[in-house]
Amino acid sequence: MLDADFFRRWMTVAAASVDREADRLTALDAAIGDADHGSNLQRGFRAVTAALEKEATDTPGAVLTLAGRQLISTVGGAAGPLYGTLLRRSGKALGDAAEVGTPQLAEALRAGVDGVMALGGAAPGDKTMLDALIPAVDALADGFAAARAAAEAGAVATVPLQARKGRASYLGERSIGHQDPGATSSALLIAALEEAASGAEGSR
Amino acid sequence: MSDGKPVGIVLVSHSAEVAASVAELAKGLAGGAEAVPVAAAGGREGGGLGTSAELISAAAASADRGGGVAVLTDLGSAVLTVKALLAEGDELPEGTRLVDAPFLEGAVAAVVTAATGAGLDAVEAAATEAYGYRKV
Known part of the structure; x- marks a missing residue:
């Protein structure tokens, strides 16, 4: 079972991954976006870890809800409301349970992904974070490693796609041939689940 | 019509200068519109x-006089952030609405309409109608 400690570890590992990969995320965003994805997410996840250190969170749902609120407040780009909605909706779906199993987490993340789709209006194949998140949630029943592999494959699979949402969509066909920064950061977030479960906090 | 309480207008742009300037322009074109609270975010x-x-939350709170708040945005994260805040339910004043409108033309239409004492529905309709203002 996954308790609040696990979810705090997930957010801490995700923050460390974003720190480590910030330059790469920004470089991907420079190709088809406005070159701020890495630095924006870095600011957001630093605020998440700071808030989790300061505020007591007793349940998995409370951890994700707090993290989501921080991301909406601090990221400053579209990733803020999108990731914020993902985590906050997932957190609300987990309710007050002190511990949750992987099936409940998958169900909650599905609710979060639905929230992201409603907010941004994107569909699978539009070259967005959804292209990593949806396969990851689908694979979660087979474990965190499977979810991670699915998310990473989904992110790589955005390379030949044409962007249909966000600033990259203005580029039309010129967005083809670049990996989507949002799908890439989503893969980091899912990979952090596996790392949090292995207890190897921030050591990769 | 509103019950005497003016509709507040919040202008959300990626740029502080754009938001402040559009607010100033809209108020100027509305002849001052002293009674209409216009806040830039x-x-x-x-x-x-x-x-x-x-x-955005601070601007909405400052523009709220009880007659509702019309929020106009430019692009991307401005739209998504307002929508995410509205979905939360308690971060923006009661009666706050994201208005689907072109930023500058919509802001002028919204402020001018609000200055007549119109309610939120009429302000929203006027701002949205600004999409149809053809220049050529």
Whole structure:
């Protein structure tokens, strides 16, 4: 079972991954976006870890809800409301349970992904974070490693796609041939689940 | 018509200068519109291009006179942040609405309409109709 400690570890590992990969995320965003994805997410996840250190969170749902609120407040780009909605909706779906199993987490993340789709209006194949998140949630029943592999494959699979949402969509066909920064950061977030479960906090 | 309480207007842009200037322009074209609270929420807190949920919440609170608040946005994260805040339910004043409108033309239409004492529905309709204002 996954308790609040696990979810705090997930957010801490995700923050460390974003720190480590910030330059790469920004470089991907420079190709088809406005070159701020890495630095924006870095600011957001630093605020998440700071808030989790300061505020007591007793349940998995409370951890994700707090993290989501921080991301909406601090990221400053579209990733803020999108990731914020993902985590906050997932957190609300987990309710007050002190511990949750992987099936409940998958169900909650599905609710979060639905929230992201409603907010941004994107569909699978539009070259967005959804292209990593949806396969990851689908694979979660087979474990965190499977979810991670699915998310990473989904992110790589955005390379030949044409962007249909966000600033990259203005580029039309010129967005083809670049990996989507949002799908890439989503893969980091899912990979952090596996790392949090292995207890190897921030050591990769 | 509203019951005497003016509709507040909040202008959200990636740029602090754009939000403030459009607010000034809209108020100027509305002949001052002293009674209409217009608040700008531009850029990130502490400067830089982007969107700040904190600035949006503060602007909405300052523009709220009880007659509802019409929020107009420019692009991308400005739209998504307002929608995310509205979905939360308690971060923006009661009666706050994201208005689907072109930013500048919609802002002028919204402020001019609000200055007549019109309610939120009429302000929203006027701002949205600004999409149909052809220049050629």
